[in-house]
Amino acid sequence: MTIRILADSACDLPPERLAGLPVEVLPLTVQYDNAEYKDQVDISPETVYSAMRKGEIIKTAQVSLQTFLTIFQEAAKEDETLIYFAFSSGLSGTFSTAKLAEQQTKEKYPEADLHIIDTKCASLGYGLIVLKAGQMAAEGMDASEIIKHGIDQSARMEHIFTVDDLEFLYRGGRVSKTAAFIGTMLKIKPLLDMEDGKLVPREKIRGTKRVLGRMVEVMEERxxxxxxxxxxxxxxxxxxxxxxxxxxxxxxxxVKDIVIEMVGAVIGAHSGPGTLALFFLKD
Structure with a gap:
């Protein structure tokens, strides 16, 4: 039975990273300047960051129910095993929409072999899980092995990150207006991570050089x-x-390798230019 790996564009993996792998990436939607764009299809992160620096308000939208239904039912008709590793449910409604589509698909195709997994991860933390799943599928490994490995990686994936301007986190409701103002004035860099799929502020550090050193220290601690x-x-x-x-x-x-990619348009619309994030597996 053919195994098909599905992800969404919040994994921040460009197409060339996935070349030759059985992975399909669904684009989330970026909205600004009275228009809608498909992430990784007809808008680039650079365009979004440029717009944000000019003061544009960027909004985003999840993958639609109809998109999931079309793909899930197609997989069911073709007797494919479909594994969807989803962007964190703590940051997006995409996982919930996929679960609804799974339910509706199985009402019509009870034998559909669908697996919807909430990675509780974002950006390249999510991307590393998707990349490994694609490699395992290409190597002919069983769906159960791919799912088990993906769930294990999801539980162990650490996200340590900072942002250049607290104003963008304020717009997203992550910090207060006062904290954003004071932090910007004092050049304070927040250090954040993910807990149960949600962003959590951990430390405040003064200066870019210090925050980079602290990111490495936290990685070594964990x-x-x-x-x-x-x-x-x-x-x-x-x-x-x-x-x-x-x-x-x-x-x-x-380390074996260090993958460096740009934060994509969807996540970048909420974190802003100057975001820097580090991803690794904890003990």
Whole structure:
């Protein structure tokens, strides 16, 4: 039976990363300037960041129920095993919509082999799970093995990140207006992570150099088995800082690989330019 891996564009994996793998990425929607765009299809992260720097308000929308129904029913008709690794339910309603589509599909096709998994991850933390699932499927591994490995990775995936401007987090309801104003004035960098799929502020650090060092320290505190891991770094149009962070990690640890990609248009619309995020597996 054919195994089909499904994800959405919040995984922040560009098409070239997934070339040759049985992975389909569904675009979320970006809305601004009285128009709608499909993430990774007809709008780029650079366009979104440029608009945000000019003061544009960017909105986003999840994958539609009809899109999921079309894909799920097609998989059912073709007798395919479909595994959808979803963007965190704590940040988007996409997972809930997919579960509704699964229910409706199984009413029509009771034998449909559908698996909907809430990764509770975002950006390249989510992307690493999708990438490995695609590689396992391409190698001919069983669906049960792919699902088990994906669930294990989801539970262990750490997200450590900071933002350049607290104003964008304020707009998304993550910090108060006063905190955003004071933080910007004092050049305070918030350090955040994910807990049960939701963003949680952890520390406030003054200065970019210090926050990079602290990100590496937190990684070392939470994982004592970094050697051999594939680490990921995503950035909100600040590639130089991402490379700087990667070099700091390579200087201290013999990691297998460091994947660096831009924070996509959908997540970037909420975190803003200058976002820097580090992803790895905890102990």
């Amino acid at each position: 994982s004592h088995n970094l050697e051999g891991q594939t680490i990921a770094i995503s950035h909100g149009d600040c590639r130089e800082r991402a490379e700087q962070l990667a070099e700091m990690i390579r200087d201290k640890h013999n």
